[in-house]
Amino acid sequence: MPTTNGDVAVLAEDLRRSFGAVEAVRSVDLAVRAGEIYGFLGPNGAGKSTCVRMLCTLLAPSGGRAAVGGFDVVRDVEAVRLRIGVALQDAALDAKLTGRELLGVQGRLYGMSRKQIAARIESFGDLVDVAALDRRIGTYSGGMRRRLDLAAALMHDPRILFLDEPTTGLDPVSRMRVWEEVRRMNREDGMTIFLTTQYLEEADALADRVGIIDGGRIVAEGTPDELKRRIGVDVIVARVEGDPAAAATVVESLDGIASVAVHGDELDIATADGAAAVGRVAVALAAAGLHASQLTLRRPTLDDVFLEVTGERLS
Amino acid sequence: MTAASAPPTARSAGFLADLSTLAGRAIRLMLRDLEGVIPAMIVPVFFFAVNVGSLQDQFERAAPGFDYKAFQIPVAVIFAVTGVSRASNLVIDIQQGYFDRLTIAPIRRVSLLLGLMIADLVLVMALTVPVLLMGFIAGVGFASGPLGVLAFIVLAGCWGLAFTGFPYAIALRTGSPAAVNSSFILFFPFAFLTTTFAPKEALTGWLGAVATYNPVTYLLEGLRSLVSSGWDAAALGRAALAVLAVGAVSQLLAHAVLRGRLTSGRR
Ligand SMILES: Nc1ncnc2c1ncn2[C@@H]1O[C@H](COP(=O)(O)OP(=O)(O)OP(=O)(O)O)[C@@H](O)[C@H]1O
Ligand SMILES: [Mg+2]
Numbered sequence: 087m088p089t090t091n092g093d094v095a096v097l098a099e100d101l102r103r104s105f106g107a108v109e110a111v112r113s114v115d116l117a118v119r120a121g122e123i124y125g126f127l128g129p130n131g132a133g134k135s136t137c138v139r140m141l142c143t144l145l146a147p148s149g150g151r152a153a154v155g156g157f158d159v160v161r162d163v164e165a166v167r168l169r170i171g172v173a174l175q176d177a178a179l180d181a182k183l184t185g186r187e188l189l190g191v192q193g194r195l196y197g198m199s200r201k202q203i204a205a206r207i208e209s210f211g212d213l214v215d216v217a218a219l220d221r222r223i224g225t226y227s228g229g230m231r232r233r234l235d236l237a238a239a240l241m242h243d244p245r246i247l248f249l250d251e252p253t254t255g256l257d258p259v260s261r262m263r264v265w266e267e268v269r270r271m272n273r274e275d276g277m278t279i280f281l282t283t284q285y286l287e288e289a290d291a292l293a294d295r296v297g298i299i300d301g302g303r304i305v306a307e308g309t310p311d312e313l314k315r316r317i318g319v320d321v322i323v324a325r326v327e328g329d330p331a332a333a334a335t336v337v338e339s340l341d342g343i344a345s346v347a348v349h350g351d352e353l354d355i356a357t358a359d360g361a362a363a364v365g366r367v368a369v370a371l372a373a374a375g376l377h378a379s380q381l382t383l384r385r386p387t388l389d390d391v392f393l394e395v396t397g398e399r400l401s
Numbered sequence: 402m403t404a405a406s407a408p409p410t411a412r413s414a415g416f417l418a419d420l421s422t423l424a425g426r427a428i429r430l431m432l433r434d435l436e437g438v439i440p441a442m443i444v445p446v447f448f449f450a451v452n453v454g455s456l457q458d459q460f461e462r463a464a465p466g467f468d469y470k471a472f473q474i475p476v477a478v479i480f481a482v483t484g485v486s487r488a489s490n491l492v493i494d495i496q497q498g499y500f501d502r503l504t505i506a507p508i509r510r511v512s513l514l515l516g517l518m519i520a521d522l523v524l525v526m527a528l529t530v531p532v533l534l535m536g537f538i539a540g541v542g543f544a545s546g547p548l549g550v551l552a553f554i555v556l557a558g559c560w561g562l563a564f565t566g567f568p569y570a571i572a573l574r575t576g577s578p579a580a581v582n583s584s585f586i587l588f589f590p591f592a593f594l595t596t597t598f599a600p601k602e603a604l605t606g607w608l609g610a611v612a613t614y615n616p617v618t619y620l621l622e623g624l625r626s627l628v629s630s631g632w633d634a635a636a637l638g639r640a641a642l643a644v645l646a647v648g649a650v651s652q653l654l655a656h657a658v659l660r661g662r663l664t665s666g667r668r
Binding site: 142143144146164167168169170172174176177178179180181182183187191192194195196197198238242243244 | 410411412413414415418419422423426429430433434494497498499500501502503504505506507508664665
């Protein structure tokens, strides 16, 4: 029996997992709504994969509980497994089979008929290289493997998809293909997608909501915009010819400037409204005889958010 | 009802369908990797040639009418089939993560091992055939007739299957290819502390005592009865019991280790 409201696709309450003395996941609470793309962002060793493995019934939690598709991941393993598709961090493939054979095994284990399997493989045209499907997987490039692994996860048309770092190691073209596929499945099929990543731009580009995990705990959560708004300011980056310290003094005296930081010959100028301030900064510097060779306006990024909540830069 | 709580499009295919899918894959990989079977072919031929060559005259002179070749054919078959398993493929599956993918499929836990074992049984029975042919060429006849040949193959196959639990347990416990490869050593006490070279009456002292408790003694007795003396229900019954006993121990062990691995979620 479903244990939670059907609107919540993935639920974790005080979810914990230790390996001996290592507390990989300390206490994770999260709720992913049906139809949402949830981005789980964190550095190496943060506990992302451990969370995913617990949510997809591969790893027993040491404490707390989790439900996927409304079913408890420990007590209703069968029901959870029928509803999820999983692409783990390391592609889980058999090098000796061909791509088509592997997808065939996958389809049959999920009760699909021969015809359904053939049609499904056909529909993967954009994702996998059809020409390579009859070659042994051992001969595939890393990118082809990842995309085949994703296809295997999608074979049975799951309602909820777990992707553990789906684009790590992919070239930009392959990454775009995966991003497009993720967006399409979410938009057209209403698939709920739980995705981990170490790439800020990936979380920013794909996720409706982002949870930042560090040291086994969620340290911040919200939409990418909400998170960036937490920083609250725009950043003007000015490169000056002349004494940067003098330039900083000039800029600090202007109205509406929150702070100025000097990095070499660059000033990072924080301000509530960058667009309004950038002209005044240029004029003031010119008047002081300190020419700004370059002035750029930067919105806060998830990297800035990450820096604020963890005290470290991610990228 | 929302997307997440809607019934899934996937369904479980059913136990038998899962077994046939998994066994089909295992057999396909086996056919793709036939050179892996070659040692299992050479070892029995080697043992047969050496044992017959060195001991035939001695035994046949001591007991006129005793057919030492017929006596040795079951030994060759046991050397061909024991320890043949997909356990090293299982280690590879674990290492390449494919085992995880199979684990989260909606299948029963036992299917993960049974699928492989069905492939083992097919291979083991197939391995019996060339060894028997070698015997026929060497002039060994079957006292129990063609049906006896079939019974012989089935009994040998069941023994091969019974023994596979040990390498699978080692594979699941260690995840190490080296450990699985050396699991053959386990077979040595079974194989040599018994009537491999000489009939039971000729074994004396501690070897005779150990052989009495070695299930392979009764397996060999059953197989030999089919070759040399026709249908002997008592001998076949003891052989079947010996296979069942070893099979129960090894399979329970393998499934216990599998359960342990899956519940601890070891990688
Ligand atoms: N099976 C295991 N045994 C022991 N320690 C483990 C095991 N799995 C994970 N850990 C430890 O738990 C912590 C979290 O690991 P996890 O793989 O969840 O991190 P991650 O966020 O996925 O990192 P990455 O970005 O590198 O994949 C790490 O310190 C890791 O060493
Ligand atoms: Mg990881």
